[in-house]
Amino acid sequence: MIKWKIHHKKESVSTNLDALAGKSGDVFTADYQSAGRGRLDHKWESVKGENLMMSAVVALEEASPEKVATLPLVAGAAIAEALKVDSSLKWPNDVWYKNKKLAGVLCERRGDNVIIGIGLNVNAYPIALKDRSTSLEEILGERQSVIEIRDAILASLSSFYQAWLIRGFDEHLRAIIAKRDYLRGKTVSVRQTDDDSEPIEGVCEGIAEDGSLLVGGKRIYAGEAHIEGVR
Ligand code: BT5
Numbered sequence: 001m002i003k004w005k006i007h008h009k010k011e012s013v014s015t016n017l018d019a020l021a022g023k024s025g026d027v028f029t030a031d032y033q034s035a036g037r038g039r040l041d042h043k044w045e046s047v048k049g050e051n052l053m054m055s056a057v058v059a060l061e062e063a064s065p066e067k068v069a070t071l072p073l074v075a076g077a078a079i080a081e082a083l084k085v086d087s088s089l090k091w092p093n094d095v096w097y098k099n100k101k102l103a104g105v106l107c108e109r110r111g112d113n114v115i116i117g118i119g120l121n122v123n124a125y126p127i128a129l130k131d132r133s134t135s136l137e138e139i140l141g142e143r144q145s146v147i148e149i150r151d152a153i154l155a156s157l158s159s160f161y162q163a164w165l166i167r168g169f170d171e172h173l174r175a176i177i178a179k180r181d182y183l184r185g186k187t188v189s190v191r192q193t194d195d196d197s198e199p200i201e202g203v204c205e206g207i208a209e210d211g212s213l214l215v216g217g218k219r220i221y222a223g224e225a226h227i228e229g230v231r
Pocket of ligand 1: 040044053103106120125133
């Protein structure tokens with residue numbers, strides 16, 4: 001098990017930025033982020049003091065870029081398995097509950113390390129996103145301890161990461177992810193960039209052994225999948 005060392009701030013710009021100063025095993029958390037980041041230019045919104053925002057630094061030990069590309073899915077699986085709710089994984093980096101987003105992962109490689117940024121709505125979600133986000137509190141009907149959830153996720157992340165480092169994105173990890181795959185079997189429209197005017201459309205056949213999304217026989221390596229009727 002990784003012996004994590006927690007560095008907490010009341011307010012941060014982005015814990016993924018704080019983590020740039022960290023070494024393997026360091027975890028940066030904050031009660032609030034003034035400029036939380038998602039993929040591309042997306043923002044991660046937080047509600048002060050209510051949610052989990054953390055960035056864990058782990059060593060890559062010469063993992064290839066192709067292997068590192070599968071890490072957001074593995075981190076998502078670690079989060080899903082740590083929670084007491086029956087969540088799904090929405091390729092490439094989200095944890096959903098029913099048709100709403102509960103958590104997001106942003107992995108950023110920095111030399112020999114990778115920063116695994118996790119944002120999870122524990123006791124609140126941004127009001128502006130109420131149609132498409134949810135929180136553990138809303139699902140479970142009572143407030144949850146951010147610290148307990150942080151520790152459960154870190155324990156799970158430690159074992160998932162170590163399994164992934166040793167054995168790669170193997171059958172065992174893929175089976176855990178496949179079981180929670182939100183998109184598989186659904187008709188999806190995938191934009192590879194935010195302004196993609198020709199999204200790939202078709203039935204999603206799941207996630208391939210290299211972490212790409214399979215849609216109508218094509219492999220998609222990055223993007224965002226939409227399902228009709230779901231925001
Ligand atoms: C993500 O990006 O989902 C990755 C989010 C990672 C956030 C963590 S918090 C700790 C660490 N420090 C950082 O600065 N970042 C990491 P993406 O797939 O691009 O999704 C972003 C989209 O999710 C936004 O454009 C919104 O639509 C939506 N969103 C933003 N905040 C949300 C929230 N709190 N709950 C649900 N959806 C949200």
